[in-house]
Amino acid sequence: MPPVDGPTRLYGELGDPIDQVRMPGFLNAAWARAGIDAVLVPMRVAAADLASAVAGLKRLGNLDGLILTIPHKQAMLGLVDRVLPMGRRIGAINAVRREADGSWTGEMFDGLGFVAGLHGLGHDPAGRRVLQVGAGGAGAAIAHALADAGVAGLDLYDIAREKAERLAAAVAAAVPGVAARWVAEPAPEGCQLVLNATPLGMGAADALPVAVDRLAPGAVCADVVTKPIVTPFLQAAARRGHAVMPGHVMAAPQAALFARFFGRAID
Amino acid sequence: MPPVDGPTRLYGELGDPIDQVRMPGFLNAAWARAGIDAVLVPMRVAAADLASAVAGLKRLGNLDGLILTIPHKQAMLGLVDRVLPMGRRIGAINAVRREADGSWTGEMFDGLGFVAGLHGLGHDPAGRRVLQVGAGGAGAAIAHALADAGVAGLDLYDIAREKAERLAAAVAAAVPGVAARWVAEPAPEGCQLVLNATPLGMGAADALPVAVDRLAPGAVCADVVTKPIVTPFLQAAARRGHAVMPGHVMAAPQAALFARFFGRAID
Numbered sequence: 001m002p003p004v005d006g007p008t009r010l011y012g013e014l015g016d017p018i019d020q021v022r023m024p025g026f027l028n029a030a031w032a033r034a035g036i037d038a039v040l041v042p043m044r045v046a047a048a049d050l051a052s053a054v055a056g057l058k059r060l061g062n063l064d065g066l067i068l069t070i071p072h073k074q075a076m077l078g079l080v081d082r083v084l085p086m087g088r089r090i091g092a093i094n095a096v097r098r099e100a101d102g103s104w105t106g107e108m109f110d111g112l113g114f115v116a117g118l119h120g121l122g123h124d125p126a127g128r129r130v131l132q133v134g135a136g137g138a139g140a141a142i143a144h145a146l147a148d149a150g151v152a153g154l155d156l157y158d159i160a161r162e163k164a165e166r167l168a169a170a171v172a173a174a175v176p177g178v179a180a181r182w183v184a185e186p187a188p189e190g191c192q193l194v195l196n197a198t199p200l201g202m203g204a205a206d207a208l209p210v211a212v213d214r215l216a217p218g219a220v221c222a223d224v225v226t227k228p229i230v231t232p233f234l235q236a237a238a239r240r241g242h243a244v245m246p247g248h249v250m251a252a253p254q255a256a257l258f259a260r261f262f263g264r265a266i267d
Numbered sequence: 268m269p270p271v272d273g274p275t276r277l278y279g280e281l282g283d284p285i286d287q288v289r290m291p292g293f294l295n296a297a298w299a300r301a302g303i304d305a306v307l308v309p310m311r312v313a314a315a316d317l318a319s320a321v322a323g324l325k326r327l328g329n330l331d332g333l334i335l336t337i338p339h340k341q342a343m344l345g346l347v348d349r350v351l352p353m354g355r356r357i358g359a360i361n362a363v364r365r366e367a368d369g370s371w372t373g374e375m376f377d378g379l380g381f382v383a384g385l386h387g388l389g390h391d392p393a394g395r396r397v398l399q400v401g402a403g404g405a406g407a408a409i410a411h412a413l414a415d416a417g418v419a420g421l422d423l424y425d426i427a428r429e430k431a432e433r434l435a436a437a438v439a440a441a442v443p444g445v446a447a448r449w450v451a452e453p454a455p456e457g458c459q460l461v462l463n464a465t466p467l468g469m470g471a472a473d474a475l476p477v478a479v480d481r482l483a484p485g486a487v488c489a490d491v492v493t494k495p496i497v498t499p500f501l502q503a504a505a506r507r508g509h510a511v512m513p514g515h516v517m518a519a520p521q522a523a524l525f526a527r528f529f530g531r532a533i534d
Contacts, residue, residue: 002292002306003291003295003296003299004287004291004309005287005288005289005291005292005305005310006287006288006291006292007286008291008308010308010309016328018273019273019274020273021272021273022272024270024271024272024273024275025271025272026269028270028271029270032270037309039271039306040271041271041275041306041308042271042274042325042329043329044329045326045327045328046326046328049326052322052323053326054323054326055319055322055323056319056320056321056322056324057320057323057324059312059313059320059323060310060312061283061311061312061313062309062310062311063310064283065485100344115289136429148316157526159490184276185445204391229381
């Protein structure tokens with residue numbers, strides 16, 4: 001891998017904290033393998049500093065794009081000139097790029113990365129009934145992407161009932177063919193895809209997001225949590241013979257989506 | 268070399284243009300060899316954008332320092348909290364770092380890099396009489412560093428007479444033991460070190476900065492021009508048996524000085 005030098009094109013990943021992000025290592029290794037002279041560097045930016053940091057970064061003539069992680073995905077919406085459809089639907093973006101005319105375009109790839117991860121493991125979500133637990137930021141992106149991918153039905157549960165109701169209504173309005181609805185409890189019966197989009201599983205003492213003994217035979221189980229790589233939920237589901245998708249499976253397809261969005265495709 | 272990832276500490280080199288800089292490749296390779304997880308990335312910033320770009324960059328919590336190249340070395344003086352002695356004397360800085368208290372300190376290493384390059388080739392400038400052609404930005408840094416290094420005398424010539432006079436007076440005031448003076452023509456007779464600090468030699472049709480047939484026997488010849496690596500001046504001097512120092516020899520010692528200033532020494 002040749003070192004970063006004068007002609008290298010620059011990308012930044014903005015978040016706070018930032019040490020834990022792994023997309024730079026992933027994308028940089030992929031760009032190096034593809035012979036693309038570009039680098040994604042971590043940039044720790046506090047929530048209150050986002051606007052001034054981005055104003056400065058836009059002055060860097062060789063900086064072609066940014067990736068946004070917590071807590072910047074919503075706030076970044078107000079700092080671009082154009083938001084692509086998925087970002088508009090979700091009200092958040094996790095990547096922005098500089099266009100040839102100097103303007104900035106943003107889009108949200110969290111959900112598309114999840115769906116691409118499912119496809120990568122051979123699980124096409126089209127036509128499946130889905131139970132999704134968690135209707136926060138990541139959950140919203142995934143629910144919309146699953147609807148676009150043609151799921152038959154989408155049951156949404158969240159301990160904050162309002163969030164799940166609002167997301168179900170938004171998904172139903174955006175993709176009329178999908179039966180998206182709020183459910184009063186996370187009941188997995190009859191669902192062929194069951195996914196956790198909450199932080200449950202990051203803590204050792206966390207409850208399981210779904211009762212695994214109620215899973216339908218053959219149901220695929222997925223998790224957005226990346227630490228631990230295999231959550232207690234996935235572990236319990238796998239022990240019962242279910243196919244599982246750990247959260248970190250999303251990294252590779254998401255990197256490929258970012259690279260294509262930036263015009264420096266790795267696949 | 269492991270790829271840049273979340274915990275990597277960030278440094279930027281600001282200039283316009285930027286594609287031609289080679290310090291990032293040099294310093295990144297050295298840091299990688301030393302097992303230091305830091306990266307220097309190129310940042311193209313127009314002169315008019317320096318203040319706003321730097322204001323934004325200061326908001327990046329994992330960015331620990333900047334290197335400045337043309338056209339930012341003077342303007343950066345106004346954007347730091349503290350300037351170390353060499354930078355104050357020259358009125359320009361080419362590196363800044365964030366201190367533990369969050370304040371920013373700047374210093375100028377162009378001249379120190381030149382002197383370190385001489386030492387690296389076994390040419391201690393102490394006690395030598397020097398002819399320096401060129402009293403611009405790079406020339407000022409080198410003249411002050413040579414004076415600090417204990418040269419016996421410093422003859423300064425520039426086609427802009429005033430520049431050479433002003434620099435001679437400044438050096439004489441800063442280092443009283445050194446006989447620094449303006450000279451009316453670039454006369455190399457009696458000088459043991461002769462250096463070109465002008466752009467002469469970058470163009471194929473450029474005149475030589477000094478008449479090589481008038482060099483004193485054993486005089487060392489040095490150049491700040493880095494492209495071509497061996498300038499016509501150095502080529503002509505070498506053919507007459509003089510030891511020469513091409514401008515790119517400064518890169519390694521300058522990288523070591525930057526790394527030490529940043530608290531991430533490579534030597």
